[in-house]
Amino acid sequence: MALFAMVLFSCENNLKVVQELTQEDTLSAIRAYDITYIRSDSGHVQIELIAPVMNRFENENPHIEFPEGFDAYFFDSANQKTSFIRADYGMSEEKTNLMTARKNVVVENFKTHEKMNTETLFWDQKKKRIYTNTFVKITTPDKIIYGDSLTATEGFDKRTIHNIQATLELDEDELD
Numbered sequence: 418m419a420l421f422a423m424v425l426f427s428c429e430n431n432l433k434v435v436q437e438l439t440q441e442d443t444l445s446a447i448r449a450y451d452i453t454y455i456r457s458d459s460g461h462v463q464i465e466l467i468a469p470v471m472n473r474f475e476n477e478n479p480h481i482e483f484p485e486g487f488d489a490y491f492f493d494s495a496n497q498k499t500s501f502i503r504a505d506y507g508m509s510e511e512k513t514n515l516m517t518a519r520k521n522v523v524v525e526n527f528k529t530h531e532k533m534n535t536e537t538l539f540w541d542q543k544k545k546r547i548y549t550n551t552f553v554k555i556t557t558p559d560k561i562i563y564g565d566s567l568t569a570t571e572g573f574d575k576r577t578i579h580n581i582q583a584t585l586e587l588d589e590d591e592l593d
Contacts, residue, residue, distance in 0.1 A: 447473040465490045483507035500526045514542040526573040561585045
């Protein structure tokens with residue numbers, strides 16, 4: 418009889434695990450590999466997003482997840498790449514068009530040769546703004562700036578660094 422009770426107890430736990438794993442909000446509706454998404458307007462590419470894996474969830478809070486990271490490239494009116502955002506993880510909420518990038522986030526402006534590193538970044542696609550409330554390191558051609566938060570345009574061409582912690586001027590010898 419004790420063996421029967423143990424088997425029932427064991428099955429009950431496994432059944433709970435199975436139910437948790439198969440809840441509607443934990444399973445993706447669509448999974449795609451090696452995706453390239455291009456957003457354009459009147460024939461001009463605005464954004465190209467590349468990711469090894471994309472999961473789309475269609476629950477009460479529909480969202481897209483990039484569990485293995487993504488690269489998002491921004492283009493000017495001449496279809497030239499101007500900047501990019503890269504992260505090891507991303508999630509985009511469909512209702513708000515807010516994308517969250519986490520882990521090893523890099524933002525770079527190809528025209529100004531400026532680069533930002535942080536661990537969390539929010540990209541408001543409606544307002545075309547990026548921001549973070551976490552530590553940032555901005556590297557420009559002649560200095561490195563450290564701050565504890567930032568707001569910028571999505572192309573990283575205009576920015577405000579909040580609570581600058583340090584600015585290090587680089588000598589020409591250090592640049593090589």
